[in-house]
Amino acid sequence: MKKIAVIGAGLTGATAAAKLVQQGFQVTVFDKGRSAGGRMSSKRTEQGYLDMGAQYFTARSDAFKQQVQQWLEAGQAEVWPCTTALLCNEDGVVSLKSSKDEQRRFIGVPSMQSPVKALLQDIALNTGCRIQKLSYQRQSWSLLSDEGKTYTGFDAVLLTLPPVQVQQLMAQSSLPEVFDTAANLLEPCWAVAMQAEASPAGDAIFCQHPKLRFISHQQYKSGRNCCYILHFNAAFSAEHLQQSADFWFAEATAVLRDELNIKQAIEPLVAHRWLYASQNDQITAPGCIALPDQQLWAGGDWSYGGRVENAYLAGLALAQAVIDSHNLVQESA
Ligand code: FAD
Ligand code: NAD
Known part of the structure; x- marks a missing residue:
């Protein structure tokens, strides 16, 4: 053998x-x-998991659709019933609006690495x-x-x-x-978890923003700590790669207060740096x-x-x- x-x-x-x-x-x-689990990893906390890496996955190829179906049947994955929204910040002009679509998005349960562990x-x-x-x-x-x-x-x-x-x-x-x-194929991402109420606008928020790429609220993810995860975009993450967690907590708090209009308490939880996170779309x-x-x-x-x-x-x-x-x-x- x-x-x-x-x-x-x-x-x-x-x-x-x-x-x-x-x-x-x-x-x-x-x-x-x-x-x-690698980049499909969630951090365990007493209040539930924090998805610090991948937030969800979609399935377009037949091969992956079949695999996802097996995970769903075995209870290792579920559909994420998220509401999508779009956060834009162009030259300081902020808009947060609904951006509903029909895409099925999946998550591992109780954590993102469950499907990997199952394999x-x-x-x-x-x-x-x-x-x-x-x-x-x-x-x-x-x-x-x-x-x-x-x-x-x-x-x-x-x-x-x-x-x-x-x-x-x-x-x-x-x-x-x-x-x-090789050095440029994958770009960095700072991921920050913050305890705060969910914005009524949505819990999967795509960002056209000078600093952010995605904001997710975990309220409809089974097994998770009910909080926000903010993913800063590659340019902003690279520019501030060596900054401490406090810098990222302050940045995340400002976004939640000023752009998502969160009025109630906001508590920092975890900041995690991914050096090699996402594909640079300038490179084939x-x-x-x-x-x-x-x-x-x-x-x-x-x-x-x-x-x-x-x-x-x-x-x-x-x-x-x-x-x-x-x-x-x-x-x-
Ligand atoms: P990895 O998961 O990186 O696995 C590589 C493994 O190698 C790691 O576990 C590492 O510990 C190990 N390793 C490295 N060096 C060594 C060594 N010398 N010896 C032993 N082990 C080693 N994708 C989506 O589809 N949807 C999303 O919402 C999404 N969001 C993301 C958000 C973030 C912040 C990040 C970082 C990624 C996101 N992705 C998303 C991308 C997705 O997570 C990856 O495409 C996928 O998980 C990559 O899997 P992989 O096995 O190729 O690599
Ligand atoms: P998907 O089909 O949900 O999204 C693909 C892209 O389409 C999004 O990034 C977004 O730009 C756009 N989009 C989709 N739905 C939208 C909506 N309702 N409103 C506005 N824009 C919308 O998912 P996918 O193709 O499986 O991509 C996986 C996701 O993983 C993407 O969101 C990608 O940004 C994210 N990702 C993040 C990192 C990171 O480092 N943070 C790394 C890899 C992938």
């Missing part, structure tokens, strides 16, 4: 791992985080394990972790990390450069990266243009690449 190492337990890695296990491969997943349910997963170096000798991969542990004997490796982290790991392992523009998505001679593939949401659904499709594509390569070797043997 072929042994595969999947580095990264976000939706891309979990999807690839689940599909490979289904096909009879022996898979081990590694993630530096405390649990699986990984029966798969060997090493969390808190940052892989810092790979080496390929006699057609076998070894992985070295930050803690100095070595994991050996893998026939193939899948890297399902943001491009800068793929690049760093490849450089550290003396493997070839595979991106021209590069697809998955293949080094078949070394049995190494890399991919993620960034392969096809960001979004949860694209992470799922990247996971399927990576698994298929391993399966095709395996079948080719079998046929020529």
